[in-house]
Amino acid sequence: MVKAAKAAKVTTAKVTTVKATRANEQTHFRTCNLCEAMCGIEIKHDGNKVLSIKGDKNDPFSQGYICPKATALQDLHEDPDRLRQPVERTANGWKEISWTDALDKVAAGIQSVQKQHGQNALGIYLGNPNVHNLGGMLTIRHLLHSIKTRSRFSATSIDQLPHHIVSMHLFGHMLRIPVPDVNRTQYMLIIGGNPLASNGSIMSAPNMRQKLKDIKARDGKVVVIDPRRTETADIASEHHFIRPATDVLLLLAMLNEIHLQGYAKEHAKNNRAAALAPEIDRIASFAKDYTAESVAGITGITAVEIKRLVKEFCEAESSVCYGRMGISVQEFGLLSQYLAMVINIVTGRLDEVGGLMFPNPAVDVVNNSGPGYLGKRLSRVSNLPDFNGEYPVVAMADEMLVEGEGQLKGFISVAGNPVLSTPNGEKLDKALSQLDFMVSLDYFVTETSRHANIILPPVSPLERDHYDLTFNGFAVHNVAKYSKALFSKKKNERHDWQIYLELAKRLNKKVPLATKAERLLIKVLGPKFLLDQGLRRGPYEGMTLKKLKKNLHGIDLGPLKSMLPQALKHKDKKIHLNVDFYQADLDRVKEMMQQYDDSQILLIGRRHVRSNNSWLHNSHRLVKGKSRCTLMLHPETAQQHSIEHGQDVKVSSRVGSVVIAAEVTDELMPGVVSIPHGWGHGRKGVKQKIAQAHAGVSVNDLTDDTLIDQLSGNAAVNGVPVQLEAIHAEAGELEVNKIDKLEATELEVSG
Structure with a gap:
């Protein structure tokens, strides 16, 4: 606890923009909603302006820790580029219009597309910020039900x-996703994850730096496997480079070794999770063809090291295998995540202290939502499976560009910027420009929303109530916290839930009486009454919204606890390993091994703690300093391509090319290059001055929409083959570049 408090003091960030007297200074406690970590923050304000933002030391979850992103809550709220009124695109540029006119025109545009081209000719994309939004999460279904389209996509x-x-x-x-019990584990194996930059990710965990240090302090071990020596790898006990998109081979070899070394049999004695899995005996032969020796050459990790990792993992007092973005967004993403889960099960680490455990949130979203499904329908052009009613984003552009029945002619983008965040962004950019009608719900004119006929802007995060419906379900410690809005919205502004309900009312008037009654209650009371219902029906007796309101810092609901078999949602209360489904994908793995070309240069992404996709780059505080949008590459790779540090490099893939400055570093393994996700703000028509001044390039102008995980339809943006070409400027150009860089530096300092 002392260490955590000390770390909190170091990481506390303060922002002061206005001097206030003690007489009018007020304090507001809330949860930062800009990433998954759910950090508690303390905001000083004078009723109109934010005076400072720092960590809330009394928050039971984050204990005073915040990352630099928290300051962007003020920046978002005060941003002069943020839209406050609906705007319509005209021949003379964007024009403000009234909410009534905007909503009427949007409804008319949607109805026109669907009447002329069919119900499914309208598409909708839901971006990442939606899950950070209480009102949006509770009411988006009203909009979805009213448009009645099957052409749905999301991040x-x-x-x-x-x-x-x-x-x-x-x-x-x-949504029944177990998370690492990071607060109590003795051995954490992190494959393709960088929780120091992401603050967790499908593992809501503030101050991961301290949590990982605590593992080492109690004589535990943290092992990171990644093509890059990340911020997390830097503080880990050890780090191993691995060739991108070969994690599936490592995981197969580890699973094989677990059985060969007798650990599966040894752990079976007290393995409660395995006892609930009828197919567990089939796992013994699942990976039998993948020895440590057979995968070492491709993965880049020696057989000796693979065997040692397995031994240490299995013999630790407690251990957990955690795989994240690096293994999800590749051509074997689903099989890799399955193998990581199976490794935790066969070694007795599922639902055990220090292993992989199920959170128990105050609002039980699992018991109040459908279980999900895969492959009920296939996308029109690429024949990719839908998941829970959504088609993969890699199918989106083709659905707009390829003619025929069902071609997308209209589009709704809700809190998303897919031109920068999905593969082959140039192709999607072109597709959006050809639509008959488009509407965006967004704060800004972005690379995506610039194509809209009308943009409907919701209020800022500080003007809405907040409760983390989603991320409490992934939290490494059970908590509950409600934050009322800091500032009241102005009369000419709208909450996102108000926008959804107004559109639903215009688009679908013939709804059941119960739906009408709910819409009326939401309109009068706001969506928080739905939150109160969820809390009352939840697993904690006496939990209500009124109780949360009295506890401004939140309520500590205790550490993760064993929840099997009650946590299982199958009727038979068993773990269904679905061996046949996953084993069928091993044919693709064998083909990959046979055709593997280790001479290719492979592209991976990366994330920075000051960035969150593309939506925080208009904050000066977060983008200042040296450029973070660089091409990282190993000195050996640079030498092979005659590339010097700082030199511009043309990076090309099957779908496009970008020019970006080289950052030569031994952080990357040879043969691998890295470009961060979310940049590329230089497109014409974007109305974000700071973001455009720090434009960078979009890695998704290189990622390939034909590279997918065929089993799931998930995009494969890690391991994209690219070519490198050093750009040699003429002498005169070099002088101009020097002047440009000098001016940019002076602007940075003066800014």
Whole structure:
């Protein structure tokens, strides 16, 4: 506890923009909603302006820790580029219009597309910020039901889709995802994850730096496997480079070694999870063809090291295998996540202290939502499976560009920027420009929303109530906290839930009486009454919204506890390993091994703690300093391509090319290059001054929409083959570049 408090003091960030007297200074406690970590923050304000933001030391979950992103809550709220009123695109540029006109025109545009081209000719995309939004999460279904289209997409299939499918198969629900009990484990194996930059990710965990240090302090071990020596790898006990998209081979070899070394049999004696899995005996032969020796050459990890890792993992007092984005967004993402889960099961680490455990949130979303499904329908052009009613994002552009019945002619983008966040962004950019009608729900004119006919802006995060419906379900410690809005919205502004209900009312008037009654209650009371119902029906007796309101810092609900078999949502209360489904994908693995070309340069992404996809780059505080949008590459790779540090490099893939400055570093293994996700703000028509001044390039102008995980439809943006070409400037150009860089530096300092 002392160490945590000390770390909190170091990481506390303060922002002061206005001097206030003690007489009018007020304090507001809330949860930062800009990432998954759910950090508690203390905001000083004078009723109109934010004076400072720092960590809330009394928050039971984060204990005073915050990352630099928290300051962006003020920046988002005060951003002069943020839209406050609906705008319509005209021949003379964007024009503000009234809410009534905007909503009427949007409804008319949607109805026109569907009447002329069919119900499914309208598509909708839901971006990442939706799950950070209480009102949006509770009411988006009203909009979805009213438009009645099957052409739905979301950020899920460029991110965590494999987690959902594995959990649906094994545990009976797509949201029943166990998380590492990081606070009590003795051995944490992290494959393709960088929780120091992401603050967890499908593992809501503030101050991961301290949590990992605590593992080492109690004589435990943290092992990171990643093509890059990340911020997490830097503080780990050890780090191993691995060739991108070969994690499936490592996991297969580890599973094989667990059986060969007798650990599966040894752990079977007290393995409660394995006892609930009828197919567990079939796992013994699942990976029998993948020895440590057979995968060493391709993965880059020696057979000796693989065997040692297995031995240490299995003999630790407690251990957990955690795989995240690096293994999800590749061509074997689903099989890799399945193998990581199976390794935890066969070694007796599932539902055990220090292993992989199920959170028990105050609002039981699992018991109040459908379990999910895979492959009821296939996308029109690429024949990719839908998941829970959504098609993979890699199918989206083709659905707009390829003519025929069902071609998308209209589109709704809700809190998303898929031009920068999904594969082959240039292709999607072109597709959006050809639509008959488009509407965006967004704060800004972005690379995506610039194509909209009308943009409907919701209020800022500080003007809405907050409760983490989603991320409490992934929290490494059970807590509950409600934050009322800091500032009241102005009369000419709208909450996102108000926008959804107004559109639903215009688009679908013939709804059941119960739906009408619910819409009326939401309109009068706001969506928080739905939250109160969820709390009352939850697992904690006496939990109500009124109780949360009295506990401004939140309520500590205790550490993770064993929840099997009650946590299982299958009717038979068993773990369904679905061996046949996953074993069928081993044919693709064998083909990959036979055709593997280790001479290719492979592209991976990366994340920074000051960035969150593309939606925080208009905050000066978060983008200042040296450019983070660089091409990282190993000195050996640079030498092979005659590339010097700082030199511009043309990076090309099957779908496009970008020019980006080289950052030569031994952080990357040879033959691998890295470009961060979410940049590329230089497109014409974007109305974000700071983001455009720090434009960078979009890695998704290189990622390939034909590279997918065929088992799930998830995008494979890690391990993209690329070519490198050093750009040699002429002498005159070099001088101009020097002047440009000098001016940019001076602007940075003065800014």
